[in-house]
Amino acid sequence: MALLTILHYPDPRLKKVAKPVLAVDDRIRRLVRDMAETMYEAPGIGLAASQVDVHEQVLVIDLSETCDDLRVFINPRILEIGGALLPHEEGCLSVPGVYDRVERPERVRVAALNERGEAFELEAEGLLAVCIQHEMDHLRGRLFVEYLSQLKQNRIKTRMRKLEREPV
Numbered sequence: 013m014a015l016l017t018i019l020h021y022p023d024p025r026l027k028k029v030a031k032p033v034l035a036v037d038d039r040i041r042r043l044v045r046d047m048a049e050t051m052y053e054a055p056g057i058g059l060a061a062s063q064v065d066v067h068e069q070v071l072v073i074d075l076s077e078t079c080d081d082l083r084v085f086i087n088p089r090i091l092e093i094g095g096a097l098l099p100h101e102e103g104c105l106s107v108p109g110v111y112d113r114v115e116r117p118e119r120v121r122v123a124a125l126n127e128r129g130e131a132f133e134l135e136a137e138g139l140l141a142v143c144i145q146h147e148m149d150h151l152r153g154r155l156f157v158e159y160l161s162q163l164k165q166n167r168i169k170t171r172m173r174k175l176e177r178e179p180v
């Protein structure tokens with residue numbers, strides 16, 4: 013297994029749109045294992061392949077405190093999105109140290125493949141729904157900070173550029 017390098021905002025590679033996975037093979041299973049290890053080490057509760065500069069539709073999520081409930085989504089598609097728009101505090105491993113409130117629909121139904129290439133569907137609400145939408149945004153080249161005001165985005169960009177020059 014290997015730890016992967018997470019790209020940091022405003023790296024332009026985070027804006028790339030991920031392509032569908034053509035075959036769930038050993039290369040993809042290794043990517044999933046490495047992404048999971050990278051997410052647990054960060055630590056985080058989700059990671060999209062785009063964040064490690066692999067522009068294919070793969071994401072991992074684990075909301076458990078014991079790091080033993082890994083969910084793998086390959087080629088995820090939103091089937092239904094609904095409920096009220098609810099605010100939730102979000103963070104992002106590509107924007108370290110920044111947390112802010114984003115409003116998203118409270119429920120999503122998704123279809124995806126797992127690491128064995130088997131199709132499944134899942135209905136999610138609460139933090140899982142937030143996390144799925146956040147990670148699927150990454151695959152579309154979109155970051156949660158883009159939901160914030162232009163003023164906040166400019167401040168975050170300045171802070172990130174300073175951090176890259178003078179790491180703590």
Ligand code: K1U
Binds near residue numbers: 059060106143147
């Ligand atoms: O996509 C990412 O960069 C991962 C991100 C996922 C996420 C968090 C909160 C709301 C929506 C999506 C993170 O994991 S940020 C870190 C974080 O939330 C966390 C870290 C350690 C323990 C618990 C949470």
Ligand code: ZN
Binds near residue numbers: 103105
């Ligand atoms: Zn993120």
